[in-house]
Amino acid sequence: MSRKDGRDQVLVNLGDEILAAMANVSEAAGEALSGSSGGPSLTALATPSNRMVGEAKPERLMLARNAEERTALARLIEDPFVARVDVEWQKGGPPQTTYYFARRSAAGLTTAIKGAAFVASGARLGALAEYEAGDVATIEINGIGRKARIIKRAVLSPHMREGLWDALLANIEVGEWGEVLELLRAESLRIGLDALKRKLAGPTEIEDIVGKLLAEAAEADAERGRLRRKVVDRIALRDRPVLDKFQGEIYRLPLDRQVILFGPPGSGKTTTLIKRLAQKRTADALTESETRLVAAYDRERFLRPDNWAMFSPTELLKEYLGAAFNKEGVPDSGNVRTWDKERHDLARNVFGILRTGSSGRFQLVDRAFLIDRSSRGVATLHDDFTTYAESVLARRCDEALAALRSAESVGIRRQALALASALGPEERFSLGDVLRFLDGADGWQAEIRTLSEAISTGLGRTVNLLLNVNRSLLDEIAASLSTLRGEDEEDVDDEVDEGAEPAGAAGNPRREALEVVMATMRSWARAVAEGRRSVGGRSGRVISLIGNRMPPAESLLDLGKQIALRARMRTFVQAPRTSVIGLPTLYARFRRQAARDGRHFRAGDETAHFLDRNLISEDELDALLLVLLRNVRRLVAYADSRRIEQTAQPDWLSTIRRRHLTQVFVDEATDLSAVQLACTIELADPALRSWFACGDLRQRITGHGIRDNAEIEWLNKATETKIDLRSINIGYRQSQRLRELSDALARLLDDTEGRGTDASKGSDESNAWPLLGERLSGLPSAQWLAKRIVEVEDAVGRLPSIAIFVDGDDLIDPLAGALQPLLAERNIPVAGCKEGKVVGDEREVRIFDVKHIKGLEFEAVFFMGVDGLAQRIPDLYRRLVYVGMTRAATYLGVTCEQKLPAELEALRPHFGTDSWAAIH
Known part of the structure; x- marks a missing residue:
């Protein structure tokens, strides 16, 4: 058998084992779910409470645990696992072992796969799936660090296809061969394996000319598909069931830490944040010390669905993030919030700062007389x-x-x-x-x-x-x-x-x-x-x-x-x-x-x-709220340290205390001021102080956002914390040419050479040149847009997610009106998404005001009238351009009514012609 055939056979064996394991886990989860309770019975309690009176806390906790386990089992039926890893433990550890990792919880089915261990991906052992084949990982087992060499690794997304289990593979690596995903030459694991099996079987007595021609055509389609496999079809975080070892180290940090994660656009900051939330809310993923911490805190309160919050700068991110939370098994029940609304609710309904019919002093207005609003x-x-x-x-x-x-x-x-x-x-x-x-x-x-x-x-x-x-x-x-x-x-x-x-x-x-x-x-x-x-x-x-x-x-x-x-x-x-x-x-x-x-x-x-007149601005209200929140935290911490029962604490303090959150997250943190960030820290329950934020200083698009690490030091002082500052630098969103353009613009923002964004290992991607169209306005601008949109559809083979950014809501309707007739022949709808509240439909070309698009991602982006933006806000426009350009995964078009602003002239070499058709 040739070396290549040997690799094919190893891959076939590995693929068959994975498909069989999917069926085993799904079947075992179904059997467990159909059982009488899916968890321990209430009769297991030595002294059951009378649930007709009182709190019956033990019963409520057990019922919550049972419901949690049944939810996990139901999830495993549809999504059995997301990774398989074969490891060889070095001296002192267990022998060579195969592990399968559930996306969230293994729901107690640890022996569901014969000859392999079944574990939650968030558990300590789950870190093995974040390393590549050939890497040596150190995992803490029973308090001792054990080293394991990764022999094989497969990261996948399971799904049913024609009644049979199948999967889309993100990575598949085998020992010294490294990445062997290209051997499958198909997005479907099952289809790829069938092709390999036919190849290994050899030719039949009668030459299959028809089959040969079809195989050649399929191979050509697979090659084109290889470059399209990462196409962004909708506004959603790309599903990355397993992160890399750098992100894994960050999201696995202890529950009671305060962390800020910085990184360039598309580096997986928000994905890391969501993974951390999911992991910290999964019982079999917590470490022993975290389990003790939660038990001492109040496990029932910790797991309440409304007891965490994620703050985002815009309303538009809510729908975008909701799907990602649901995918990780953490439904968004109003947990994603904006600071503006949280501030108003706290000031009016909790602390009585804002005037109501019966209380309060100040009236909040959209004006400010501060000398320095930074x-x-x-x-x-x-x-x-x-x-x-x-x-x-x-x-x-x-x-x-x-x-x-x-x-x-x-x-x-x-x-x-x-x-x-x-x-x-x-x-x-x-x-x-x-x-x-x-x-x-x-x-x-x-x-x-x-x-x-x-x-x-x-x-x-x-x-x-x-x-x-x-x-x-x-x-x-x-x-x-x-x-x-x-x-x-x-x-x-x-x-x-x-x-x-x-x-x-x-x-x-x-x-x-x-x-x-x-x-x-x-x-x-x-x-x-x-x-x-x-x-x-x-x-x-x-x-x-x-x-x-x-x-x-x-x-x-x-x-x-x-x-x-x-x-x-x-x-x-x-x-x-x-x-x-x-x-x-x-x-x-x-x-x-x-x-x-x-x-x-x-x-x-x-x-x-x-x-x-006792009017107050938002900036002042932020500063006042921070003092109140910090003093409440000190009072609560003192009461807890003195073991003053909550029932004995003053009503006003108990009311405020109920607003504390077990986990607090902040996305796009650099758009918030240091005082606003400090307020979110003080909302984290003093017993845990679990706070995680992510952002990018280059993407700050507000005049009041934090500007440098010196403000992080102020945060530490104001909130009496020690924030763990982390960074990642691998770009998963953009193609190579778009990363190079973004890095060049980043150097203009920082006025330094700076390190470029690293590419993700083994990424297969289209690599279209960014386009620059100058002296375009009115109808010629719409015509240029229409031609480029058609080119994107032709190149991808279908209409992916496409966004057009303009400078202001007032420009949305005129552009949509001019563009719609030009795309009518292709039946491509155009939609205006105004006020940062409307996401639109994924099957439409959508037009947004650029100030509302932080955190979103599209396959193709068109940024219109950059020179006009430069004239209107010369101090911030380069940051908005940076944010806008980095929303594109593959295709980017930039237009100017006259010409590229002088400050951006250094970017010109990074643009191609004004047509992708001319390039292709």
Whole structure:
């Protein structure tokens, strides 16, 4: 037998084993699924709970596990495994072994394949499939690193064909021969094996002339198909069931890490992110330490489908990513979000920052008066406000403690002295000292309750007397509510939420006016007791409205002393709450002072009006939210470390805590500011702090996105983390000529020589020249487009995914209208996809505004009017061009209404003629 025939026979044997194994796994999964439960029975519990009452947590957990296993079995019936690897273990390890790897979970069917092991691809052993034949991999087994040499490897996508199992092969490698995929000369494993078997059988007695001619034709078709096998037919991540060893190392990093992955376009960053999510949500893929971590955390909560989130910069990515999540067995149930919507929800419905009918202080508007809106500028705003808020809170506690040390009550003085001694030699508060009040303050609370009863009685008597004498007063104040709502209180009695409207007052002006009067009396009585002659803010305005009808100051002296004493004690008791819920009020004061000092805010009447009306910009809201989220994380971490039961924690903290996520992911992270990224980190549950982001600094297309690694260091400081910075440099999307063009443009962006993007090993790809069309506008531009689209269809053999990028939604309809008649003869539809919300149909040529296409991928891309974009946004256009060009896998056309911008002239040698037909 010749050497080539020997390779053919090895391949036939390997292929037959793979096809048989598919049938075995699918059949075993079907039998297991048809069993009585697909998992352990509830009767296995030693002491079952009464599920009619209480939480029945053990039963719920077992039911969840059973459902998880049945889902995994159902998945294996349709998708048995994605890789087979033969390995030879070196000294000290097991003997030569064959492994098959399930895409996600093996569902307990570890012995489903005779003579081979069946394992989840996310498990430690699954890393073997990420190495090429001939490589030596080190795998940790029982805490010991074992080395294994990869002998054979096949990576595939199983599917049924005419009632029989078949597969599309991505890679097949055999020992010293390396990649032998070309021997099959077919996309179908079964068809390729049949051809090899006929070849090995040799010629028949009668020469099969017809068969020979058909085989030659099939071989020619296979050669053309080889160059088309990676065609992008739809907006979807290419299905890569097994990643390479570099990506594998990254997505397998421990669950409780914070990671940023940088890489060029098409390098598999998002795929790596999705693999990490799927792996960390698969029980038999977790390491022993991760299993212990999840068990200590709360396995049931960890596996909840709504308890993870991925933040993307655009709405358009949602549909694109949904299919990829589903393929990995992690359905997207609203988990893919944009930061804009998350910010609004948190600020309005969780923290009460934004005004509603019954609470909140600020109104969010699409305007900003910040001097510096860059990522660094907003980070500086955050840092300054953090310093201000912490100093104010500490100063309030220091002043309250000083006053209480000389209180008339011996019990209060004793508690104050004990607190002072616990603060250390300087007897001064820091933010860390605030945390201790989560432990409870029973002594303070008892004194506060006694005072509150007396204050309620005295205040009610004072206000009743005032309103009985002045029957029209409530109506007068109700008429002024619209003005009064915008005023801050100078002295806020902690009996009412800072910045909030009184409960039950919404929609009832007289009730709201009553609450305003009572708050005013509290503020004025306290001012009298403290020897102050005036009160500012809203209470000051109300006092002016009441005028000489105000009660005599001396009548409020005793009441004021009680209010002041209670407020000082409440300063401690409510310090944790004030460090979160009280921050919007502090921010309102901070920014007015900053504007007066000429810091952060532009000077002028417009800014003053903006601040006076309690309007707030998105940038400011990001900075404020980060301070709140970080303080919540510190409080939660303290409560957990002190083992304070969640049922014993304040309601407001428990409500916010429920918004924490077990895993947080960020795609296209460089389009978010450092403050926004920090907010997403703080949304990760403090018990896990599982956070993974990916992006490319060259693809930043927002003015406020992060710009360099120095901002990552700021992130570490602001969130008290140590981010693991990783990078990959292999391009899987683009053909060679498109990679070379992209690398050339990347060097223009970085102003350095830089390293080019590496090609994926063994990639078979079409390699069409990028095209440049100049002096094209109006109808000639549409005609040029139509001819190129027809050329793409002819070259591929079918209409692949084709996108056209323009500069603005207003250009979409005119271009679609001009292009549609020109493609009508070929029955090729054209669709406009506006506002970054419409993906369109894969069978259409789609037109997008270029600013919405981050993260998407198409077989062919046409970027129209690049020189016009350069004129409109000269500071960002090269980045948009970079993003747009790198969306294409094989075919790229760029047009200019006049000529290529001077800054891009260095790219001209990378373009071919203006026609692919001329090249082919």
